[in-house]
Amino acid sequence: xxxxxxxxxxxxESETPQSARDLLNVEASEEVFRRRLDLVxxxxxxxxxxxSLEEIREMLDITQVRLEDTRFYRDVLQKGRExGRExGRExGRExxxxxxxxxxxxRRCGELSDMQRQQVISLNSGQKDELAExxxxxxxxxxxxxxxxxxxx
Numbered sequence: 001x002x003x004x005x006x007x008x009x010x011x012x013e014s015e016t017p018q019s020a021r022d023l024l025n026v027e028a029s030e031e032v033f034r035r036r037l038d039l040v041x042x043x044x045x046x047x048x049x050x051x052s053l054e055e056i057r058e059m060l061d062i063t064q065v066r067l068e069d070t071r072f073y074r075d076v077l078q079k080g081r082e083x084g085r086e087x088g089r090e091x092g093r094e095x096x097x098x099x100x101x102x103x104x105x106x107r108r109c110g111e112l113s114d115m116q117r118q119q120v121i122s123l124n125s126g127q128k129d130e131l132a133e134x135x136x137x138x139x140x141x142x143x144x145x146x147x148x149x150x151x152x153x
Contacts, residue, residue, distance in 0.1 A: 005036070008043045017059045020044060024060060037062070094125060101132055109141045119148050 004023050011019050020040050028036065044056045051059070053076075098121055105120065106112055112120070123131065134147055 005039055005043065008040065009047070013047070016044065016047060020060055024062070097125070097128060101128055101135075104132070104135055105138075105144060108135060108138050109144045112144075116144065116148065 004019070008016060008019055008023070020043075023040060024033070024037060026036075040060070041053065041056060044051075044059070045053065048056065102112065102117060102120060120128070120131065131147065134143075138144060138147075
């Protein structure tokens with residue numbers, strides 16, 4: 001079966017579904033079947049990138065195994081969770097950057113109007129970096145107003 005798994009990589013695409021089904025139909029314990037299924041799915045996902053995992057399962061005619069039980073699904077889910085955590089950390093950093101910038105502007109220029117706060121909040125990350133640098137030269141509110149006006153143009 002292990003050599004047949006490798007054979008899936010080189011079998012013509014038209015023969016791949018039947019070869020994969022034959023591989024999965026070999027007598028095996030539930031644990032061995034699931035490991036083999038994980039490997040077959042991984043191979044087919046890379047061989048047929050245009051197909052979804054559900055379409056690949058239909059190709060394999062697999063109905064007795066739940067998608068959530070496969071290692072491939074768990075790996076993809078774990079990767080998605082990790083990416084979500086990273087995005088959350090990035091958003092947290094951006095929020096902290098914005099809050100720090102608003103505090104520094106208030107200290108240097110005085111109390112900001114709601115409109116000015118919103119303008120600063122709506123800046124992209126690069127613009128916020130530019131404002132943070134320009135802030136070092138500000139002497140008062142007029143400098144902030146001028147910067148925000150020139151940034152809009």
